[in-house]
Amino acid sequence: MIATETFKPLVLAQAKARKIEPKLIVVKHPVGGLNAEELRERIETATQGLLEATKK
Amino acid sequence: MLIVNPTFGLAAAAGPTVALKPINWATDAIALMSNSKPNARELLEGVKAKLGAFRNVDNIEFHAKNSASQAAPKELIQAVAGKYRAALLALGD
Amino acid sequence: MTDIAEQEVIDIGDMDVETFNEFATQQGWSDGMPLFVPTEAKVAKFVETVRGDNRPYSPVPPRQIVPTIQAMAANAVMAGCKPEYFPVVTAAMRSVLEPDFNLHGTLATTHSCAPMVMISGPIRKELNVNCSSNCFGQGWQANATIGRALGLMLLNIAGAKPGEMDRSTQGNPAKFTFCFGENEEENPWTPYHVQRGFKPTDNVVTVMSGEGPHNLNDHGSTTGDGLLTTFAGGMATPGANTVYGKGPSFIIIGPEHAATLKRDGFTIETIREELWQRSRIHISRVSKGNLDTYASTGHEPEGDYLRIGRSPQDLHITVAGGPGKHSAFIPSFGGTMVACTRIQ
Numbered sequence: 001m002i003a004t005e006t007f008k009p010l011v012l013a014q015a016k017a018r019k020i021e022p023k024l025i026v027v028k029h030p031v032g033g034l035n036a037e038e039l040r041e042r043i044e045t046a047t048q049g050l051l052e053a054t055k056k
Numbered sequence: 057m058l059i060v061n062p063t064f065g066l067a068a069a070a071g072p073t074v075a076l077k078p079i080n081w082a083t084d085a086i087a088l089m090s091n092s093k094p095n096a097r098e099l100l101e102g103v104k105a106k107l108g109a110f111r112n113v114d115n116i117e118f119h120a121k122n123s124a125s126q127a128a129p130k131e132l133i134q135a136v137a138g139k140y141r142a143a144l145l146a147l148g149d
Numbered sequence: 150m151t152d153i154a155e156q157e158v159i160d161i162g163d164m165d166v167e168t169f170n171e172f173a174t175q176q177g178w179s180d181g182m183p184l185f186v187p188t189e190a191k192v193a194k195f196v197e198t199v200r201g202d203n204r205p206y207s208p209v210p211p212r213q214i215v216p217t218i219q220a221m222a223a224n225a226v227m228a229g230c231k232p233e234y235f236p237v238v239t240a241a242m243r244s245v246l247e248p249d250f251n252l253h254g255t256l257a258t259t260h261s262c263a264p265m266v267m268i269s270g271p272i273r274k275e276l277n278v279n280c281s282s283n284c285f286g287q288g289w290q291a292n293a294t295i296g297r298a299l300g301l302m303l304l305n306i307a308g309a310k311p312g313e314m315d316r317s318t319q320g321n322p323a324k325f326t327f328c329f330g331e332n333e334e335e336n337p338w339t340p341y342h343v344q345r346g347f348k349p350t351d352n353v354v355t356v357m358s359g360e361g362p363h364n365l366n367d368h369g370s371t372t373g374d375g376l377l378t379t380f381a382g383g384m385a386t387p388g389a390n391t392v393y394g395k396g397p398s399f400i401i402i403g404p405e406h407a408a409t410l411k412r413d414g415f416t417i418e419t420i421r422e423e424l425w426q427r428s429r430i431h432i433s434r435v436s437k438g439n440l441d442t443y444a445s446t447g448h449e450p451e452g453d454y455l456r457i458g459r460s461p462q463d464l465h466i467t468v469a470g471g472p473g474k475h476s477a478f479i480p481s482f483g484g485t486m487v488a489c490t491r492i493q
Binding site for chain 3: 057058059060061062067097120122123125127149
Binding site for chain 1: 070081093094102148
């Protein structure tokens with residue numbers, strides 16, 4: 001799950017309520033309202049996070 | 057002094073436990089699930105494009121809720137669960 | 150929030166009201182205003198008022214726990230309710246638990262929505278609910294505390310803690326309380342709960358997750374047609390969720406405006422149809438970025454206009470307030486419903 005850092009507490013609280021442990025990739029907030037140049041950094045972070053989380 | 061706890065509640069009945077099968081992130085089909093907020097699709101498609109350097113991306117497919125403000129319909133969740141071994145969700149704003 | 154939710158009754162030792170309020174704030178139980186102490190004895194008086202109503206409650210999202218009557222009563226006590234208000238409070242809770250109300254979405258959203266609570270039927274008089282001048286405002290215990298009790302239940306039972314599960318960007322003063330009564334006595338048409346199929350003698354709570362009231366000021370119009378032009382202009386707001394959420398809205402007509410509309414032959418149905426037609430938003434008032442976003446989730450303009458709902462039936466109309474030339478538009482969260490529950 002890719003979440004912005006601002007929404008991380010919401011994800012964790014919801015996960016706790018459902019008794020699950022989310023596999024979380026956190027990117028900077030926000031995502032909405034960014035232009036393509038600004039969004040590139042979020043994509044890079046998310047991709048690296050995914051590769052890290054799945055290489056095991 | 058005895059007070060009644062205003063946060064008290066009873067645990068809801070637990071749903072069925074699902075056994076997860078192992079996932080091969082290098083080859084298995086992946087669902088990209090958008091929360092339908094602006095740029096969520098662009099973010100997920102960007103990740104897909106970058107994954108192209110490491111794996112085949114023809115079986116990485118995009119899905120979205122039909123409303124950012126409402127939960128994904130059960131049919132969509134069931135369809136994704138039936139077709140894919142992994143899903144990458146975008147959550148945020 | 151400290152996790153002491155496993156115990157329904159807690160021994161907090163000897164505490165005065167001020168110390169209890171410090172304790173409650175530390176626990177995350179407070180909306181920021183002083184609370185009454187939910188002693189077992191006070192809670193028991195509230196529970197007594199709903200004895201016999203054994204219908205189960207659904208799990209409350211986002212926290213996904215099933216509320217107990219005692220815990221709900223504790224929140225009503227803390228809010229400052231009288232025991233006789235409690236059946237209204239529990240009916241409001243049942244309303245927000247309707248699946249299509251989308252409680253989870255309305256609590257976790259960045260939108261400013263708050264649960265608007267409207268009370269209909271004879272109970273308005275029995276509980277001294279303000280339906281007239283300043284009905285959305287301060288000064289009446291029933292209005293102030295019934296709305297507050299629902300807010301506290303959503304904080305403490307649902308878990309909608311601001312900044313954590315409640316992600317509202319700016320919030321809304323209506324999150325403290327937003328409760329009023331229909332002015333059935335000055336409604337020249339049909340009371341809202343009767344429009345929804347209830348009997349005039351039924352007591353009903355209606356809840357919608359909405360913004361605060363947007364005032365519709367019209368002192369100059371001398372015809373119903375003129376008033377509807379003003380109303381529609383105020384409703385055609387590109388910044389409301391209803392532009393793309395396509396959910397319900399309320400139009401709360403002040404009694405003087407209602408009298409003019411009635412005099413000129415308008416009915417609830419013709420007002421709804423006129424407002425539906427006239428409240429369209431021209432695409433020149435909407436940014437390209439927003440239009441593209443709306444289109445990507447299936448909300449295309451009709452020709453050069455966006456609608457503020459899915460159909461005329463998304464416009465809910467009733468009368469409240471006192472003397473004066475003002476009405477109100479209350480747009481909703483969007484992905485929600487207007488839920489009505491008969492008070493037992």
